[in-house]
Amino acid sequence: MRKKISLMLIIIISLVIFSGCSSKNNAVSNKKVKILFTVSDASDAYRKLLVDGAKSYAESKGIDLDVKDAAGVIETQVAQVKEAVSGGYDVIICAPVDPTTALEIERVAKGIPIVFMNSEPDGKLLEKNKYVYVSSNEEVAGQYEAEYILNYLNNKKDIKVVLLKGEKGHRATKGRTDAVKQTFADKGINAEYVFEDNADWSREKAKEMIKVFLTTGKKFDCIIANNDNMALGAMDALRESNINPSTVPILGVDATIDACKAIKDGSIKLSVYQSAKGQSISAVEAAVRLGTGNNLSGIENLTSDGKYIWIPFEKVDKTNVDKYMN
Structure with a gap:
């Protein structure tokens, strides 16, 4: 009888622990993420497409994304990253004014994950599931x-x-x-x-x-x-x-x-x-995962080292141009 009671207690305790862990994991994955997108210069035609695509996708998914324009000024962008820290943001999307400032941006971010895009930092500064780059090759x-x-x-x-x-x-x-x-x-x-x-x-x-x-x-x-x-x-x-x-x-x-x-x-x-739209969507999706404590495993177009998400290029000439004018 005592053996049966002991066995039942072990089962009950295991279920409680497992249930607690599951609840904790769900809490992380379902957390409301707060994203700051600092863009080098939103007046640039292509970068404007990146911003518009990110905002549109975030709005459609109910994701909290704020955009700040550095207007081509490195000091402004660094200040915006500092604002992300003081403002309680979970993750940063950054189109760098100058990719050589990536290390400074990472240090100023104080551990907040960063999804870089549009201008590629040195690969040595990228890190799987923490500092990644989204673009096309x-x-x-x-x-x-x-x-x-x-x-x-x-x-x-x-x-x-x-x-x-x-x-x-x-x-x-x-x-x-x-x-x-x-x-x-x-x-x-x-x-x-x-x-x-x-x-x-x-x-x-x-x-x-x-x-x-x-x-x-x-x-x-x-x-x-x-x-x-x-x-x-x-x-x-x-x-x-x-x-x-x-x-x-x-x-x-x-x-x-x-x-x-x-x-x-x-x-x-x-x-x-x-695809500016494709890059923007992938950047936001990656940001949501990193900002909620999850990894990028299985995300589309992720490289084997986990540092890059490459959105494919497509040739456009007179034979297929109509497809790209919509």
Whole structure:
């Protein structure tokens, strides 16, 4: 009889302990998470898409997300991260003004998990289930651009390239530019870069650069830009110089609405779509998990080391552009 009673007590105690642990785990996973999204510069067209996508998704899921614009000022962004600590935020989404400040941002955050996006920190500063990066793999975009030119020019061995780059030091600038050059080299193409400069993602700056370049009379086979704004600026420059842009392959990245319209009328030949919406949704989903004490295991597009969530790029040309204009 005593053995039976003892056995029953053990079972009851085990059930109570298990029930308590389950309740605790549920409390963590169902916790109302508070997210701060500090964005480097919300006036930038693509970064605005990231913000809009994050806000829209958060609202649809009843997630508490506050957005702060650093307006391109590092000190402002650092102050915003400090506000996240004092304001009781559980997790931070950060599009860095300068990715080299990531270590400072992590230290100022005092242990709050951070989901970086748009501008990639050094991989050594990322940490599984604590500091992660959400974006698209920039090398793929540059590879797609170079491959398009190879096909367009029928694998011509000697080509003259105009290359418009984004901001100096930006991960996307380096990744896309290096991939363009490496793809040409890997295919045995002798690519001469007759003009190469940083137009800082700006349509106006790219336009002015190309207008000056055109006055040199140098020949060129294509214009490859790190983003659509600069591709559109090149298009504007050709038009204002009485050159039909449809006669020159101009390529960009992002598949913005303006670029898609230009693709449809033939003024731009290719853009490479990186889903701002997809990146925003993944960033918020990752933030919710980290902010509630959960890990990222099983989240879509997570790399094996747990540090990156890569949203796939997609080629956009005249054959499929309508799909991206909605």
